[in-house]
Amino acid sequence: MKQASILLDGLPVPFDAGQTIMDAALAAGIFIPHLCHHPAFKPQGSCKLCTVKANGRYVSACTLPARDGMEVENNTPDLNDKRRTLLQMLFVEGNHFCPSCEQSGNCMLQALAYELEMLSPHFDQFYPNRPVDASHPEVLLDFNRCILCELCVRASRDVDGKSVFSLSGRGINKHLIVNAESGRLADTDFDWADKAAQVCPVGVILKKRRGFAVPIGKRRYDIEPIARQVESLAARRADDMGHGD
Amino acid sequence: MEQGQGFELETASADAGTLRRVAIDPVSRVEGHGKVTLLLDDKDQVQQVRLHIVEFRGFEKFIQGRPYWEVPVMVQRLCGICPVSHHLAAAKALDQVVGASCLTASAEKLRRLMHYGQILQSHALHFFHLSSPDLLFGFASEAGRRNIVAVAAAFPEVARQGVLLRKFGQEVIRLTAGKRVHGTGAIPGGVNRALSRQERDGLLADIGQIVGWSRDAVQLVKRLHAADPALYDVFGAFRSNILSLVGAEGALDFYDGQLRVRDADGGIFVDGFDAQNYHQLIREEVKAWSYMKFPFLVALGPQQGWYKVGPLARVQNCDFISTPFAEAERREFIDYGQGKPIHAPLAYHWARMIELLHAAETIAALLPDDDLSGRDLIAGGERSREGIGVIEAPRGTLIHHYQVDEDDLVSSCNLIVSTTHNNQPMNEAIRQVARRYLNGRELTEGLLNHIEVAIRAFDPCLSCATHALGKMPLQLELQDSAGSVVGRLMTVV
Numbered sequence: 001m002k003q004a005s006i007l008l009d010g011l012p013v014p015f016d017a018g019q020t021i022m023d024a025a026l027a028a029g030i031f032i033p034h035l036c037h038h039p040a041f042k043p044q045g046s047c048k049l050c051t052v053k054a055n056g057r058y059v060s061a062c063t064l065p066a067r068d069g070m071e072v073e074n075n076t077p078d079l080n081d082k083r084r085t086l087l088q089m090l091f092v093e094g095n096h097f098c099p100s101c102e103q104s105g106n107c108m109l110q111a112l113a114y115e116l117e118m119l120s121p122h123f124d125q126f127y128p129n130r131p132v133d134a135s136h137p138e139v140l141l142d143f144n145r146c147i148l149c150e151l152c153v154r155a156s157r158d159v160d161g162k163s164v165f166s167l168s169g170r171g172i173n174k175h176l177i178v179n180a181e182s183g184r185l186a187d188t189d190f191d192w193a194d195k196a197a198q199v200c201p202v203g204v205i206l207k208k209r210r211g212f213a214v215p216i217g218k219r220r221y222d223i224e225p226i227a228r229q230v231e232s233l234a235a236r237r238a239d240d241m242g243h244g245d
Numbered sequence: 246m247e248q249g250q251g252f253e254l255e256t257a258s259a260d261a262g263t264l265r266r267v268a269i270d271p272v273s274r275v276e277g278h279g280k281v282t283l284l285l286d287d288k289d290q291v292q293q294v295r296l297h298i299v300e301f302r303g304f305e306k307f308i309q310g311r312p313y314w315e316v317p318v319m320v321q322r323l324c325g326i327c328p329v330s331h332h333l334a335a336a337k338a339l340d341q342v343v344g345a346s347c348l349t350a351s352a353e354k355l356r357r358l359m360h361y362g363q364i365l366q367s368h369a370l371h372f373f374h375l376s377s378p379d380l381l382f383g384f385a386s387e388a389g390r391r392n393i394v395a396v397a398a399a400f401p402e403v404a405r406q407g408v409l410l411r412k413f414g415q416e417v418i419r420l421t422a423g424k425r426v427h428g429t430g431a432i433p434g435g436v437n438r439a440l441s442r443q444e445r446d447g448l449l450a451d452i453g454q455i456v457g458w459s460r461d462a463v464q465l466v467k468r469l470h471a472a473d474p475a476l477y478d479v480f481g482a483f484r485s486n487i488l489s490l491v492g493a494e495g496a497l498d499f500y501d502g503q504l505r506v507r508d509a510d511g512g513i514f515v516d517g518f519d520a521q522n523y524h525q526l527i528r529e530e531v532k533a534w535s536y537m538k539f540p541f542l543v544a545l546g547p548q549q550g551w552y553k554v555g556p557l558a559r560v561q562n563c564d565f566i567s568t569p570f571a572e573a574e575r576r577e578f579i580d581y582g583q584g585k586p587i588h589a590p591l592a593y594h595w596a597r598m599i600e601l602l603h604a605a606e607t608i609a610a611l612l613p614d615d616d617l618s619g620r621d622l623i624a625g626g627e628r629s630r631e632g633i634g635v636i637e638a639p640r641g642t643l644i645h646h647y648q649v650d651e652d653d654l655v656s657s658c659n660l661i662v663s664t665t666h667n668n669q670p671m672n673e674a675i676r677q678v679a680r681r682y683l684n685g686r687e688l689t690e691g692l693l694n695h696i697e698v699a700i701r702a703f704d705p706c707l708s709c710a711t712h713a714l715g716k717m718p719l720q721l722e723l724q725d726s727a728g729s730v731v732g733r734l735m736t737v738v
Contacts, residue, residue, distance in 0.1 A: 099427060100319035131310065134652035140312055208653055209343075211314030213623075215430065215438035216423025 004068035009075055021061040021072055022050055026234035031227040032074055033083050033112050035090075035201050036149035037062040040237050041158065047090075047149055049083055049112065084116045092123045093172075095130065095144035096202075102211050103203030105219025109147060111226035133178065135186035138208055145203045146176045152205060156196035164190045176204070252548065254676040257284050257293035264292055267688055272296075272697055279705070281675060281696055289686060291679040296672050296700065298537035305658045313339055313649045318429050320645070320660070324706055326370060328427050329363035329418055330638030330663075333500070334645040336431035337634030342649050344626025345434040351619030352435035357500050358611050359421035359430055360636070364499055364604040365455075366414025367639035368556075368597050371704040372462065373407025376594060379698045380469050385691025403465065406458040410601070413448075413455050417608060420444045435623040445612050452609045456570070459605040463574050463598045470581075470595060480681075481590040481674035481699040484509035485551060486542065487558035488666065490520065490637050495564030497575075497603060499637040505562050506542065506552065511586040515542075520635035523644055529661065537668050540661060551669035553588075554641025555703060556596035561586050566599075568606035574599045590674045590702035597704070638663045640704050664705040674699040 003014045006021065008030055015024035020043065025032045036047040045060035052061045053073040061074070073079060090096075090109060098104050112118075133141040148167060153176075156164040164185070168177045180187035190196070197205055216222065220229075257264060261284060270280035284293035304323055308316060317335040321328035333356055340348065348356070378391040381400060389395075397404035415425040420440055422428025430436050470477045491505040492498025504526060506515040518526055529538035530547045541550035552558070561579065566572040578599060581587065611617065634645040641663030648657040678699045683692060 099322060100315055102315060102318075132312070132654070134312065134654050140653070206312075208312070209314055211312070212318055212429040212432050213437055216428060217438075 004066070006066050006068075006070040006072050008072045015066040019066050021052060021054065021059075021064050021066050021070075024066045025061065025074070026230060029230050029234075030074070031230045031233075032061050033116065033227075034062060035108055035112070035147060036151065038151055038199060038236055039234060041151065041154045041199075044150060044154075047147065048086055051079060051082060051086075053079065080116055083112075084118050085122075087113050087116060087118050088120075088122045090147050091118075091121045092125045093128070094146060095127065097144075101145070101203050102206065103145070105214070105216065105222050107203055107221075108201035108226065109145075111221040114221070115225055115227050130175070133183075133185050134208075135184040136190065136208075137186070138192045139185060139190065139197060140206045140208050141178070141185055142204055142206060143176055147202055148174060148176065149201060151199040151201065152176075152196045155199045156190075156194065159195040162189055162194065162196070164188045164194075164196060254291065254294045254679070255672065259286060259292055261293070267693070269693055269696060272700055279700075281700070283679060283683070283696075289684070289688075291676075291684050294672070294676045294679045294696075295534055296668075296675055297535045305660055308647075308655050308658045310654055312653050313342055313647065313655055314433055314653075316647065316655060316658075317431055317433070318427075321427055323660075323662075325426060326706060327363055327367045327639050329359055329422065330636055330643050331645070332422070332428070333360055333431050334634040334636040334638070334643045335647075336433060337501075337636060338632035338645045338647050339433035339634070339649075340435075340624075341632035341634075342629055342647070343433045344628055345624040346626060348435055348624050349619070349621045351439060351616045352622050352624065354611060354614055354616045355421055355436045355439060355622075356431055358440075358608065358617065359418055360500050361604040361607045361611070362414045362417025362421065364414075364639050365459075365601060365608065366411045366418065367704075368601040368604070369407055369410035369414060369462075371639070371701075372466070372594060372597055372601070373404065373411070375704075376698075376701050377403065377407070379694070379701065380466075380594065384695050384698050385689070388690055388694070391694070406461065410455060410458055410462070410605075413451055414604075417448065420448070432623075434625050437622065439619055439622060440617045442618055445617060448608070449612050452605070452612060456602070456605045456609055459598070459602040460570055463595075463602055466595045466598045467577075470592075477591045478589050480695075481678045481702070482588050483670070483673045483677055484588050485553050485670055485673070486514065486545075487562055487586065488542075488552045488554050489559040489562045489642055490635060491516075491563050497559060497563040497566045497571075497600075499559075499600075499604075501636070504635075504642075507562055507586065509586065509588070511561070511584075515544075520644070521633050523633065523635065523646075523661070527661065529665070535668070537665055538661075539668050540666050541669075552666065553670045554663055554666040555593060555639075556600050557587065557590075557593045558641065559637060560596040560599055566603050568603050568610065571599055571603035571606055574602060590670075590699055593702045593704070640664055640706055641666050662706070664703070667703045667705065671700055671703050671705060674702070 005012045005014045006024060008025060013024050013028045022032055022037055032050050032052065034050040037043055037050060043062040045063035048060060050061040051058050054064060054070055098110055104110060130143040150167060153165045153167065156162050163179055166177055166179055167174055169175050177183060178185050178188060192207060264284040264286055267283040267285065268280055271278045272281060279296060279298045282295050282297065283291055286292055304320055308320060316339060317332050320335050321332040323331050374393045377396050381396060382390055393404060419425045422430035423438060430438055486506055486508055488506045490498060490502035492502040504518040504520050508514045526543060527540050528543050529540045531538055541547040560575055566575045578595060631648050636643050643663050644661040646659040647655055650656045675696050678695050682695045686692060
C-alpha cells in the first residue's frame with residue numbers, strides 16, 4: 001500500500017497514521033518554527049509560531065493530524081511575516097534583555113528571532129514588573145522571560161507528577177505561578193533533576209550559579225541556526241536534557 | 246597655586262541673574278553626554294564655570310535583585326569603549342562572593358590579557374580618534390576638520406596606525422571575551438574560555454608591529470610637546486593629589502594592586518592601602534548641579550582631598566614599569582618634570598601613550614605563555630556575601646562593590662568609576678582654561694573648543710560616570726543676560 005504523504009511546500013512528506021503535520025515535518029528534517037511544541041509532550045498549539053496553511057486554511061502544524069494529499073504551505077513570506085509579528089508580541093510582553101541574559105545563544109525565542117529576521121520589537125514594550133524567585137537553593141525562576149508555552153506545566157504534571165507550575169489569570173494578565181501557598185519555589189518539592197527543569201525554551205528556569213559558563217561560540221545556536229537543528233529538535237524525549245545543556 | 250583654589254569659580258559671587266550664560270551642550274568627542282556652562286559678566290569676565298553631567302541611568306539601582314552571576318555581563322553595558330574594565334571589576338568583586346580568593350594561573354593571565362587588550366584599544370581610540378584632531382590641527386582649527394577622517398587625509402600613516410592599534414586590542418578582547426564589545430569571558434571565579442594555540446599564533450604574528458607602532462605613538466606625542474612646550478606644560482594646569490593602584494613592588498599594574506596616593510609635590514601620602522577598604526579612604530560629595538559625585542580623600546576633606554586618576558596619575562605614582570621600552574619612556578617623562586610631578590592635563594596624552602606601549606609590551610610578553618591555553622579556568626571556595634573589585638581602567642581607578650543576599654541576588658551595588666574621581670580635576674582644568682583664554686574675549690567656537698580640549702585630555706567617560714548613555718554632536722548656545730538665545734553654533738562630530 002502506498003505510504004500516505006502531505007505536500008509540504010511542494011515536497012511530498014510521508015507520515016504515519018496519527019502523526020501531525022509537525023511530526024511529519026520533523027521526521028523528514030523540515031523545520032517549522034515552534035516554541036510550545038516538544039515531541040515528548042501532547043501538543044497544545046498555544047504559541048501559534050507553527051502556523052501553516054493547510055489546504056488554504058491557517059492551522060497549527062503541531063495539532064492538526066496530517067491527511068493524505070494535504071497541501072501545506074510553511075516557509076512562505078506571508079507565514080513568516082505573521083510568525084515575526086507573533087515573536088515581536090512575545091518579546092514586548094515580557095522583559096527579554098538578550099544582552100545580559102545567560103540563555104543568550106541557547107534560547108529558542110532568540111534563535112527564532114534571528115531565523116525569522118526580527119530586527120526590532122516594533123510594538124511598545126509592556127515592561128511588566130515580574131520579580132524573580134530565587135528562593136530555591138538550586139534553581140532560579142526569572143518570570144520576566146516567560147512566554148506561557150506551558151512546557152514546564154506539562155512536564156511537571158505529566159512526567160514528574162508534581163504539578164509545581166501552573167498558569168494563572170486570564171487573557172493579557174495570564175502568568176506562570178508556582179503551586180505553593182507561599183508562591184515560592186523553595187516551598188515545593190521541585191528538584192533540578194525534574195523534567196520540568198529541563199524543558200524551558202527560554203530563560204525562566206535556570207540552574208543557579210551556572211550563568212555564562214559556556215563561552216560565546218560554543219552555545220547551542222552559535223554552532224548552527226535553529227532551522228538546521230531539526231534532527232535534535234525532533235529527537236527530544238521526555239528523559240532528555242533540555243535545550244542548552 | 247595651592248590645591249583647592251579653583252573652587253572659587255564653582256559658584257559665581259555676583260547675582261547669577263545679572264550674568265550672561267554660555268553653554269557647551271553637549272561636550273563633543275567624549276564618551277557620554279555632559280555640558281559646560283559659563284557665566285560671564287558685562288566685561289566678559291568669567292564668573293562661574295561648571296562641567297555638568299546631566300543624565301542619569303541608575304545601574305546601581307537596577308542591578309539590585311538580579312542574580313550575581315549576571316552582573317559582570319550586565320554592568321559592562323555601562324560603556325561601549327571600555328566595557329572590559331567593568332566586566333573585570335565586577336568579576337573580581339564576585340570572585341570574592343564565590344570564594345575564589347586566588348584564581349588559577351590560566352584565568353589570571355587570560356583576564357590580564359583581556360584587560361591589557363582593553364587598555365591598548367581604548368588608549369588608541371582616545372588619542373588617535375578623539376584627541377589627535379585637536380593636537381594635530383590646533384585647538385581653534387576649522388571645526389569641520391577636527392575629526393579622524395580629516396586626520397586620515399592629512400596624516401594617513403598616523404590615522405592608519407591608530408585604527409590598527411585599536412583593531413589589535415579589540416581582537417585580543419574578542420579572543421578572550423568572545424566578542425569585541427560586551428563579551429562574557431570573565432565569570433565569577435575565573436574565565437569561561439582559553440586561547441587555542443592557533444589564536445595565540447595569530448596574535449603573535451602581529452604583536453611585533455603593534456609594539457613598534459606603540460613606540461611611534463609615544464614619539465608622536467613627545468614631538469607635539471616639544472613643538473610647543475609653552476602650551477603643553479601650562480594649558481589648564483593645576484596641582485592636585487594623585488591616586489591609583491600600584492602593583493607588586495611598586496610596578497605599574499592595571500589589573501590589581503594596592504592604592505597609593507601622592508600629594509601635589511609627589512610625596513607619598515598613602516601607600517599599600519588595601520583597596521578592599523576603599524570606603525575608609527574615599528568619600529563622595531554630592532552637588533546639586535551635577536549627577537556626577539565628587540570623591541575626596543577622607544583624611545583631607547572635600548576642599549583639599551580631591552585627586553587625579555588615570556594615566557598621568559599612574560605613570561607618576563608607580564616606581565617602575567616592568568616592560569623595557571615603556572620603562573625607558575617613563576623615566577624620560579619623569580625627568581621632564583625635573584623632580585616635580587607633572588600636573589598639566591595635556592601631559593595625560595603623553596602618559597597615556599606610555600601606557601599604550603606598556604600594554605602592547607605586556608601582551609607580547611604574555612602571548613608565549615602556555616597557561617593561556619590551559620584548561621584549569623575556574624576556582625571557588627567558601628561563599629561570602631560581599632565583594633569589592635578594584636581595577637585600573639583606561640581612565641583611572643574603578644571600584645565595584647556588591648552585596649549578595651542568601652538567595653544569590655544582588656542586594657546593593659556601589660560603583661565609583663574613573664571619570665567620577667576626575668570630576669573636580671576636570672572642573673578645575675576648565676576653570677583654568679576659562680581664566681586664561683576666555684576672560685574678556687568674544688567667544689568663538691574655536692575658543693570654546695579649548696574648554697573641550699581640556700576635558701578630553703582626561704578621556705572622560707561621562708556615560709560611565711553617571712551610568713548614563715549620551716549623544717555626541719556639539720551644540721553651542723549663546724544667551725544674553727535675559728536668557729534669550731542670541732547665537733547658536735553646531736558642529737558635526
